[in-house]
Amino acid sequence: MVTMKDVADHAGVSIATVSFVVNDTKPVTPATRERIETSMAELGYRRNAVARALASRRTRILALAYPVLERPLSTASVEFFTSAAAAASARGYHLVIWPVSNDGRELAELVGQRLVDGVLLMEVQLDDPRVEVLERSATPFALIGRTRDVTGICHVDIDFEATLHHAIDHLTDLGHRHLALVLGGKGERGYRTYGPFVRTAAAFEQAQIERDIHGRTVEVTWSDDPESLARQVFGEEGTDGPTAALVLNDHTALRLVTGARRTGRRVPGDVSILGLSAAPETGSLSDPPLTLMRAPGPELGHLGAEALIRMLEAEDPLPPRLVPCTFEAGGTTAPPPR
Amino acid sequence: MVTMKDVADHAGVSIATVSFVVNDTKPVTPATRERIETSMAELGYRRNAVARALASRRTRILALAYPVLERPLSTASVEFFTSAAAAASARGYHLVIWPVSNDGRELAELVGQRLVDGVLLMEVQLDDPRVEVLERSATPFALIGRTRDVTGICHVDIDFEATLHHAIDHLTDLGHRHLALVLGGKGERGYRTYGPFVRTAAAFEQAQIERDIHGRTVEVTWSDDPESLARQVFGEEGTDGPTAALVLNDHTALRLVTGARRTGRRVPGDVSILGLSAAPETGSLSDPPLTLMRAPGPELGHLGAEALIRMLEAEDPLPPRLVPCTFEAGGTTAPPPR
DNA sequence: CTGAAAGCGCTTACAG
């Protein structure tokens, strides 16, 4: 391995001077700079990240901590991985991914190693022990999601309220008045305190008070089959039920489309189905293609990483950001029958 | 931050001795060991990963390098992230994820920083410039996938031949003789040299020679709509075409199910459709659920990381492994009509 | 503008 010492000897200067040109941290005469740069090119020098980290007390590594779940991560979650990695990369940072338990034990252990400068936290619960761990250890962090109280905490999240209202607007514009909100994942650990569910459900309650709609919230499990899903959401065949469903989970939405058809309902002739916070690829998987609110996964991953890096670099902080999902027209929504 | 020096002072020993008990690398009297352990607990000492890495010349960090593609990563690819991270974690290693260009430039740059001890390479092309980069820099690496020639190269991959034969067995047992192999992603950069496609196509050609089947290979693009897909695969309505399709891509398989139905073919009454190398969640998304060969994503991620770590730890090497996909019954395959 | 030197927090021969 060629070190800074090698370059210094080759160029006839001190390693300090080499360091100054490598990092562009102090003025250096054009002549010496050129000599050093030539030497570096000739020897194929690359600055050692580990030594740099130890000396500068900054590793320029970020961690993305995600909980190990029984179910696979959602597509949107996966978008965080790649978008956060890309954002970090663009700033000269690395991203490690940390599978950690929800109680914060493993996170405390990992943070203690001082391998990373900051942590990005995914799948945040309303009261998240991992947040306390990070605060106690004085590790800079940013949330992709929100705890119950986020005063003073750096975070980015989906704007669930705006998203829901946009979705409801679409359906009421079509003439729907009786809506169902479908939440997937009932019975799962952390389900009741999972931000997206809690916030969407609350906004739905609120909307029923403020707007001319009649609603029903339906909680379903991952294992409910399509027909059972459809019956829970729209009622038994032939009965009067909601004419449209807002579904907070891609897979559940797709299975509901299937279930509706199998229980004799045309989509969107008889019932409309709209996916809330879904990945864009999801749309084309159903027949007809699912109308959905597209989750801003890539944006959130990018914003989260960027916000964290700004803290670390002591740059202007990025204010907390709530990003709404964007409407993507499909073929599963239409005016209600009659 | 409490350092080894602090612990040594507190316990009245040298930092060398503290190091010996922390790493369990040399015998230490039970008495001193106990004193040191008490001090560590009292002071809340944690070994600094960066200093350790610099001194021991091993960072215990692995990189997972994946190409930045226009399309989102497949579900199976994503399983590599989490399974490799879990496997690394179980061995006390960290996993960084590196989005890198296919030409190997960025990889060379990153590897030069000496932040990682080894690299796991995903989405391997038959002739992959990134492999040369790793060889030239003498960085230990393992492939998830295969180059054209893998002699002496540590790798794990799907056994495409076995997978295809298993799938064909299933269809011929049902009575099918006329099969279509559908490859998604035509026209994409690297499509023609993408191992999974090349190997599956070759095995399909071979199977037509060796077995009593008649085949057709159909290459389709991501943007083909369902009806067009169905026509390309099964021919125009009413014509004699393949009675079953083997589809190498989840999304394409699902859209083909939709397309078949829309063009007046019952699935599986008129045509059978089978997904090759698909994620398990994919099955329930179509109606009826897709019959598929389940890709061993988690196994491959785990094996790849483990193989790499064994190289680094100079343990018994893990031999190259080809893992077949496993059959998962669904409702899209049945005997051909008549 | 440039250099000598201390120091980042560990590991690891080498002595004893």
Next chain:
DNA sequence: CTGAAAGCGCTTACAG
């Protein structure tokens, strides 16, 4: 079994 010391490859006051 334990310790003193060199060294990993950098950064960064401090002098000049």
